Amino acid sequence: MRIRIAKRSLVCACVLLLLIVPLAACSSNESTNPKKDAVGTWQSADKTLTLDFAADGSLHAVSHATSGVSIEVTSTGSAFTDATHIYGTWEVNISTYEVHISGDTMVLKGTNGKQISLTRVK
Numbered sequence: 001m002r003i004r005i006a007k008r009s010l011v012c013a014c015v016l017l018l019l020i021v022p023l024a025a026c027s028s029n030e031s032t033n034p035k036k037d038a039v040g041t042w043q044s045a046d047k048t049l050t051l052d053f054a055a056d057g058s059l060h061a062v063s064h065a066t067s068g069v070s071i072e073v074t075s076t077g078s079a080f081t082d083a084t085h086i087y088g089t090w091e092v093n094i095s096t097y098e099v100h101i102s103g104d105t106m107v108l109k110g111t112n113g114k115q116i117s118l119t120r121v122k
């Protein structure tokens with residue numbers, strides 16, 4: 001009797017996994033084309049960084065330091081180095097960031113370990 005219950009529980013658990021895993025994969029709405037989906041203005045929660053991406057891939061960035069100093073940079077070409085990476089031209093020590101967009105949230109994951117979260121400005 002105990003073996004049947006254990007087998008039945010195992011079967012139920014497997015069926016649930018088979019149903020839940022595909023649903024979780026389908027529910028992800030991360031952009032498959034960040035270069036295109038980045039177009040527009042994005043801002044960090046503390047408002048110290050604003051990124052404005054144009055349709056041609058160029059970037060206007062404004063970074064406000066806590067000291068009151070601001071850095072403003074406009075790229076002359078595409079800020080994207082490939083389909084999913086940009087140069088952090090708003091920084092003194094320029095890093096490369098992997099771009100992740102999901103809805104109105106952009107997360108930049110730096111090669112230096114730094115992570116920046118931004119929200120689309122509407």
